[in-house]
Amino acid sequence: MTNASTSLPLGSRQSSSFVIWLRSRLPARWYDRHLQRRDLSEVDDHLLRDLGLTPQDVRRECAKSFWRT
Template sequence: MTSRTASNAVPVGPAGRLPFPFVILRRLHPRLLARWYDRHLQRLDLAAIDDHLLRDLGLTPEDVRRECAKSFWQA
């Protein structure tokens, strides 16, 4: 029987190098990650607004669909 333990260690690839996605994430500035997460949450909130409030904001359902279809890094 093997035991599993949670580990925060990053997997290391051949020759002791970090896998490509980890190299990129390590170099990103923390504020950029916070901005991306905030943008993601704002789009979730926008998708939850009903049509009546969208009209008050001057937005159409198509505007909302277009905005919510963007990836988190796209402004």
């Protein structure tokens, strides 16, 4: 019995692997980014200064969609 991915040409196997990775990992990355931005929005001004960020930096970052880096 042959595996479906081994019967495909090499380029197709690589594309299939990428699609599988994309479907499994990309939503997790997006959710993680959403959580990081939410946490950043709750940091107080004193800690922002320690991080070298301004409130405007935080607003700009938090205004981004979850899929944007």
